[in-house]
Amino acid sequence: MAISSVLQTNLLSPITLSFALGILARRVKSEFSLPKDIYMGIAVYLLFALGLKGGAELAHAPIVSIAWPAGVTILLGCITPLSAYFVLRKLGHFSTADSAGIAAHYGSVSAVTYIAAQTFVASMGKTVEGYMPTLLALLESPGIHIALALGAIKSTNKSRPIFSVLHEVLTARTMVLLVGGLLIGYLIGEKNWHDIEPFYDTKGVIFKGALCLFLLEMGIVAGDRLGDLKKVGPFLIGFGILLPIVHGTLGVLLGHWAGLSVGGCTVLGTMAASASYIAAPPAVRVTLPDANPTYSLTCALTITFPFNIVAGIPIYYQIAMLVGAY
Amino acid sequence: MAISSVLQTNLLSPITLSFALGILARRVKSEFSLPKDIYMGIAVYLLFALGLKGGAELAHAPIVSIAWPAGVTILLGCITPLSAYFVLRKLGHFSTADSAGIAAHYGSVSAVTYIAAQTFVASMGKTVEGYMPTLLALLESPGIHIALALGAIKSTNKSRPIFSVLHEVLTARTMVLLVGGLLIGYLIGEKNWHDIEPFYDTKGVIFKGALCLFLLEMGIVAGDRLGDLKKVGPFLIGFGILLPIVHGTLGVLLGHWAGLSVGGCTVLGTMAASASYIAAPPAVRVTLPDANPTYSLTCALTITFPFNIVAGIPIYYQIAMLVGAY
Amino acid sequence: MAISSVLQTNLLSPITLSFALGILARRVKSEFSLPKDIYMGIAVYLLFALGLKGGAELAHAPIVSIAWPAGVTILLGCITPLSAYFVLRKLGHFSTADSAGIAAHYGSVSAVTYIAAQTFVASMGKTVEGYMPTLLALLESPGIHIALALGAIKSTNKSRPIFSVLHEVLTARTMVLLVGGLLIGYLIGEKNWHDIEPFYDTKGVIFKGALCLFLLEMGIVAGDRLGDLKKVGPFLIGFGILLPIVHGTLGVLLGHWAGLSVGGCTVLGTMAASASYIAAPPAVRVTLPDANPTYSLTCALTITFPFNIVAGIPIYYQIAMLVGAY
Amino acid sequence: MQTVSLKLVTLVAETVLADPLSRDLTRLGAKGFTITEVRGEGSRHLRSGEIPGQNVKIESVVSASVADKIVDHVSREYFPNYAVIVYVTDVAVVRGEKYI
């Protein structure tokens, strides 16, 4: 399929359009937003569903088949925060705190971007390895820890004891629901899974329907911050688009090398390219007080997230095709 | 089918009974109510679903076929606030502010009443034009603006600058979700729509199930205000029942004239007969400070809404049959 | 099926594992919890679904067939609070207030435990009488009233006028949704029920999916209170396990005697064995100020609830088999 | 604009007391009150209610004498058994008659 038509398919997906509607609503100064608890509730549902589904699939997959993909995923979790940090520090001349803070976001992963990639791949008629949610869980925290450690070491200011923060990240919502869901999905077995599958199936209608509402609110949150683009300046805007492409390509290549299918490569690339805006921000905020949160959040939420949703994912998919993943 | 049995079918629908349960709960002084965010969340879902479904249908309908129905809808949006205003001012001798305030409610539309009409028509085995949600969106705001302008001009008191309010109404939740949903549903195309249809289909089980919970809470809210019936007096009670019948008949006739089916006529009549209790109240409250909110809200929520749900809709349906809509 | 494999089936059910995950999350000091309104919203949905489904079934059942089961249910509602009270007073030497307070919890019923029993029985391939939700509604309040009356009479301290509390219990969320749902389900008739059945069916996927999220949060709430086990001491811990077995056995026997199937006996036994932690606590708190809420809530929520979910229900099932219910 | 000086009585108590306390306030002469859902920690560590630490804050602007009555009543009726605190602040209001 031509890149153009791929892009179009992606642009006209309910996910992309719901996100666009959210941004539009804020641009016309609408005061509408999803009730806070609903937004949180959908997030819980999406993450739990990801975990359960992943666990159910895991029950079939021979553990060995995951070894290599898991390995490269953790590798990505170690490389991406460092590459981000040094680009910001050396090329962008940002303070250690700011560099580390932003790096923590790009070293981690955005679950919603992951889901969007999965949905996109499916719409391309390709399949994705069932154990991808496991990789998602693996990529969640290492990047944050590495970046924060880096910031804590390098920064002259005393920064809050880092261990309590490591713990907070490891026990945060995403980890509980993702890892917990994986365990449950793995343990309950075929029959029980089929009882709840229509509700939690990430290809199911409930999941897809809820996802639209979630992206509508994400659009509103991002639209809210469009104004901050001025504050972050051209370098970070370029950074928020180019680094994902680099990380995404790296993810695709490593995924291919680890034997992932074209679908798996696309999703792993997207994971590497995505930036966390849920787990990372509070961790960075309390550990590196003098890191400016406007920088990291605007990059992750207002630049990289939309870029990945709209153009990034199709690009990583094309790369995956090029490297000739089957 | 005889009117009696039609009424009975309607009385025993889950919607009507859930609403009745809500009222009953308040009458026996139960403190139960739906959590606020859930109530809001269901409202968001219902409106978004209406929009998406309407948009998906719109994709098929030849735009021209909507021209006339759209025209009469806007006409209704201009007539109904004026008729309401003058009845209140001349016959009811209400202050300009109160007359305009109440007129703003009756010039607009209640989405839930619209949904109830749609469900009722379906239960009668009749179909409704797919583009009705578009008409719903068209009828939402003109009435409010006309009534508020009227009040602002006529009232001696200075009233808050009206333009900011016009903007608020146009960008309120209902408009964002309805118009936004229409656009998305229109753009995503067949395949994408089918992916999310079971979740958002207004004839689907999720929609119908959520609707019951929503009407349960609406019953509670209405039951809460039953006591206010004393405060508004017999004139407004009569007004809240008779004006909808007049507006409803007018809506059916204009709909028939514009070539709508019996289902479409019934729904358009119901739209004209219904009174807004979401969009109108805040707009009126800030623009016309000396309009008594107890009057307008009690009429819209405690008199007209239940009347339409229980008796109004079947009546408009009968009228549609009489005028011989096919 | 051997008790061991029955236990295992139960341990690996999504419900049990979700509950376990919640406890685990709290043990690792995760701060995750379901948004309050979502938790409340799911509770509303579960109770309303129970009612509707029960009502729909009731429409078929010949009323007479319920007479005996209803009778023994009310009997259980009178016996269980008394047995609980005297065990605590005489053997445990607790104050009148504390004894009455705890007794109010064990005299009532936990809807979630009821649901777990129903799901378990189904997973054993057995059916349950359709009118069980009616029995659930019957068992909800008598026990609370009897225990509170007992406490009010015996306690020397003046306790808050009891009648307002009786009213509060009778009009609380559970009663409104359960009894209201029963009425609606009974009245709407076949066709209407089938329209909403997939959404509200207690065997349906939405119900089962939502139930997992609910038990996840219940696990968190219970995990939060594990620390209180120290405060309540060994007697109450034993009480929280042994009394349910006694009440459960009694429930099974009376159910069998009233002609319930093995499924019905298991569920009725579970109802008798379960302790309320929604309706009872506030009623007790305001009526018996000097009853220590830590005692009653820890017993009901941290001891008896998990015990029933994990071991109790399978045990009552085995007993039902033994007494030779068909 | 000249103002009169009144008392703001603030109660923080476990949620279940929201209704009893508001009734008491009205009975003791308060003309109105404002309720906020809060969470908190104190010295008593009482874990009543399904979700512990869920409290309500009830604020009422009243005359000095009514303030005394409320503080008095609350500390007699509720302190012994309930997780509740009360404190009083001086406030200046316009149209003092509204609150008396």
Added chain:
Amino acid sequence: MQTVSLKLVTLVAETVLADPLSRDLTRLGAKGFTITEVRGEGSRHLRSGEIPGQNVKIESVVSASVADKIVDHVSREYFPNYAVIVYVTDVAVVRGEKYI
């Protein structure tokens, strides 16, 4: 640490007034404000809004003169037609310049 004494102006009003009032506060010289969703009962028993009794509490630390302006403005513009109250408390803050 030495502190300066300022005024805390507290408004409780029906939800629909949240935006107009915050705009007014800023216009009258408040450098910031904090909004809380509350519910309440008063003497007016106005049932505006779908769910009655839903109010907002707006608190702002300001100078004495700004406090006067706000009280003045609110009682003139809003008292007659809206469910709203306002009261003023003395507060001590550090870095007083932040609020002036």
Added chain:
Amino acid sequence: MQTVSLKLVTLVAETVLADPLSRDLTRLGAKGFTITEVRGEGSRHLRSGEIPGQNVKIESVVSASVADKIVDHVSREYFPNYAVIVYVTDVAVVRGEKYI
């Protein structure tokens, strides 16, 4: 009923500080505190957190000396980098010992 006069310390800060601040309060001698979810606007316009403007209000009744310690600590540790304000009010309580 005779009352003692104490201090009510009020902190408004971005949500992420809720835990660190409560820990600090306890460490500095506060016997309890009440937390409210609020939203607000100030001079700093820092947009930390996914949804900007989401703050917490932490209130604690403490002795004058503890109040000083808290104000001191907060303005030293948090003012430079965080969106946070603190102010102190006089309050009258019964059973003052509960708070000291």
